[in-house]
Amino acid sequence: MTSDYGILLESGTNELEIVEFEVQNNKYGINVMKVKEIIQPMPITFIPHAHEHIEGIIQLRGEVLPVIDMAKALGMPPSENGSQDKYIVTEFNKQKVVFHVQNVTRIHRISWDDIEKPSEMYQGGDNQIIGVIKINGTMVLLIDFEKIVVDINPHSGIHVEQIRSLGKRERSEKQIIVAEDSPLLRKLIHDTLNEAGYERVEFFENGQLAYDYLESTLEQENTFEKVQLLVTDIEMPKMDGHHLTRRIKEHPILKKMPVIIFSSLITDELRHKGAGVGADAQVSKPEIAQLVEYIDELAL
Secondary structure, eight states, X not given: OBTHHHHTSOTTSSEEEEEEXXXXXXXXXXXXXXXXEEEOOOOOBOOTTOOTTEEEEEEETTEEEEEEEHHHHTTOOOOSSOTTOEEEEEEETTEEEEEEESEEEEEEEEEGGGOBOOOTTXXXXXXXXXXXXXXXXXXXXXXXXXXXXXXXXGGGSOOTHHHHTTOOOOOBOOOEEEEOOOHHHHHHHHHXXXXXXXXXXXXXXXXXXXXXXXXXXXXXSOHHHHOOEEEEOSOOSSSOHHHHHHHHHTSTTGGGSOEEEEETTOOTTTHHHHHHTTOSEEEETTOHHHHHHHHHHHOO
């Protein structure tokens, strides 16, 4: 099983495919676009004093990759016998990571519109669930794999310090809107763009809300006097970033607006998806300094 399943999906349809896997009989999902392959467990080299969620490292086709124990990451006990355990080899945020799960069951094709946002009642600050999917009478929980990795290695996340390498910057009056579903990333992006001189930044937690806002500006005034550029994530409930970009670039007026896709899914293999829907630029998280350079260049 490889990420080719995800690549076959046409860009901008607001659909995704997820690999369903299990930990202690609970069902979870990962976007196929993150998955390189699924393999049988193999011998692990233990790393002294590593993070408690790191089992060790493996060598796969000449690459040394860390292995994360998903049971530990989710606060659950290990497999009782391990006979159905699998390794999910992933690539996102410009790095490859292996996740040790207790079973891999199937692939589902769904719409982002079918993914429900977790309720705030059970979504604490350390929550690792970004969406709930009801499939055939059961619930599949979408995991925030980026958060799991950043919790283990904070240096792999977005940091304001990256902006300081660009030197002293003037304040900008440009209005930017950002579509990003993660509250943590919204704050990090806000702080880093503010440090870069962009103080007029408005956030929306999914592509649908961002698109509705842009359409509403058409009724009130000249859109481009109010908004100069859009930054969007890809993975978001209701409307993903590829579909949002396609809708904007097919709109007779909004199509002039520059769109930058800022996502953990920007890889050499998947970059053509953003190009196919008309994105003006694509930046992999957590390269926030590169994002700012593109904003400097493209903001109308």
